[in-house]
Amino acid sequence: MTSSRPDFPTEQAAASAEVVSSHHSLHAPLEDYPVPGGEPPTPAEVGEPTERPRGKWALLILGIGLILLGLNLRIGVASIGPVLGDIRVSLGLSATSASLLTTIPVFAFGAFAFLTPGLTRRFGMHRLLGLTMAVLAAGILLRLHPSLLALFAGTVLVGVAIAVGNVVMPAAIKQDFVHRSGLMMGLYSAALFVGAAIASGLTAPLLTVMGGSWRPALAVWVIPALLALVVWIPQLRRRPGRMKTGAGVADAPSDRGEPSFRSILTDPTALAVTGLMGLQSVSYYTALTWVPTILQDAGMGGGLAGGMLAYSAFPGILASLVTPAVAARMRPRWLPVVISAALIGAAYLGLAVLPAGGAIVWMTLLGLGQGAAISLSLTFIVWRSPTAHRTGHLSTMSQGIGYLLAGLGPVGVGAIHAATGTWTVPMIVLGVLLVVQLVAGVFASRPVHIRAE
Structure with a gap:
């Protein structure tokens, strides 16, 4: 399950007591800055001004959009399990082959975790999140096509979209809800579970409603993806500030003075x-x-x-x-x-x-x-x-x-x-x-x- 929980200051405070760095003593808390990475950019590094502060209603729409995005990050995978037996019978698949329908997205979660930082620098977090919903909807709809290739290709697209969303969501919450990060992380994690629960519980009954056909029963789950995309449209118009030192947007983590991943x-x-x-x-x-x-x-x-x-x-x-x-x-x-x-x-x-x-x-x-x-x-x-x-x-x-x-x-x-x-x-x-x-x-x-x- 993808990938964030609320902040828990008790443990972090204990850890900070054990390891106190000069960085923490010289700079204000990370949450005070709009640019994650450990310290704010200098004035000379900022190439474009960041966007204006958003009002109460804009923040409410943004928060609803984030929760709807989180709701969709498990549906595309969780909906397969209840109808996996029907898919096997319909297509004559072995148990091992059928299980690929749920393992392909999980492999994508891992593979695209390593590529997501580059995509974030390319598109920006908010536009990338909108793109993930569009790709997710396309993958779900592609599984409607009556061919084995379309079924697996749609599953790959679903996995790619969820993989990117898993990585980007916590950073987006960190930037947009600095003073409500604990609340938003809790709501986001709950949305992941609720999405999985809804898909697991309703897909089999939908099979009966759809006349026993598993393809439309799976395709129904394009509706929450499209709803999330519609609510997210205002965020697609945002123009985050850019850094002169590279093509990355301001919400991409800074690696100045930090050790390498290796x-x-x-x-x-x-x-x-x-x-x-x-x-x-x-x-x-x-x-x-x-x-x-x-x-x-x-x-x-x-x-x-x-x-x-x-x-x-x-x-x-x-x-x-x-x-x-x-x-x-x-x-x-x-x-x-x-x-x-x-x-x-x-x-x-x-x-x-x-x-x-x-x-x-x-x-x-x-x-x-x-x-x-x-x-x-x-x-x-x-x-x-x-x-x-x-x-x-x-x-x-x-x-x-x-x-x-x-x-x-x-x-x-x-x-x-x-x-x-x-x-x-x-x-x-x-x-x-x-x-x-x-x-x-x-x-x-x-x-x-x-x-x-």
Whole structure:
């Protein structure tokens, strides 16, 4: 799940007490500046004046637009799972081939995380966000075409659009709502879960309304993308200030005096955060892809199976919102990681032993565990980085590499199920990966920063 949570000053304050730099003592807080990157530009560096301050109504429209954008950043992927069985039957796909429909976007999340900074410098954040909605709508509509190539091409476009949105959204919120960043991050993270829940819960019922055809049932989800694009039109006309030192727009992070991205690739803490991000994403996207099928194979109806997956988002929302605040105060520091892993492990065990009979319990546990794990992995990106520039580096590394790793989960589980004819063995494999996730999370929970050289 893509990629931001509210600010949690308690942990950050503790970290600042441990690592105090001259940068922090010489400059005002980063939030006071419209240009992320650690310090403001000098007057000689500014090539064009930034836009005029916006009024109350303009800010309200901007905030609504951001939330609608966030709502769309999971719908295109979450809507596939409930009708994956129908797609397999309709097109004669194997389980492994069908799982590509949910893993292709996840691979795109990783690959395009590394390209998004360049796109931001090229178009600017707000115009790029509008472009992502247009590409997302095109990808969803392309899946209406009655060909296998169009289905997979549309899926690629959906993945590319969401990948870019994942990276750009937190920066846009940072710039436009400096004094409301905590509130907006909370609303944005909730929108991600709500979008996934709506798509998971309504796609199967839409299948019945559409006469049993999965293509129009998926195409319906172009409506919220187009709505977000329409609300976002005022932002497309904005002219952000530019820097004389390059073609980048003013809202692109500055890298003056900062170490390179390559410098953190072998850092143990960065590797631990990346491992946690990747493995919890494996768990999340594997569940998103296969849980409805697991429940249907156990005798549950398709609509109810999709509803169970949608329901798991609600405890996930609760856990994702409260976990970082609790983790900032809990001792020992690794305890929240252990609790989240234990909840997910219990859900795996239930799905392996009694999937349909205890579905409501397993989905509650899974939602709580995954919500906590996602929230921790995103929050550690902030807590383990001493500066905003290195936060960007760690975010790119953990989400880029992490999502590439996560893309292997649904494909691998589908292949194991096809080979064994049972869901027990895939659940065991996921349990083993959960142990590795636990180890990575314990290391990531240590109160140290990534290297500052």
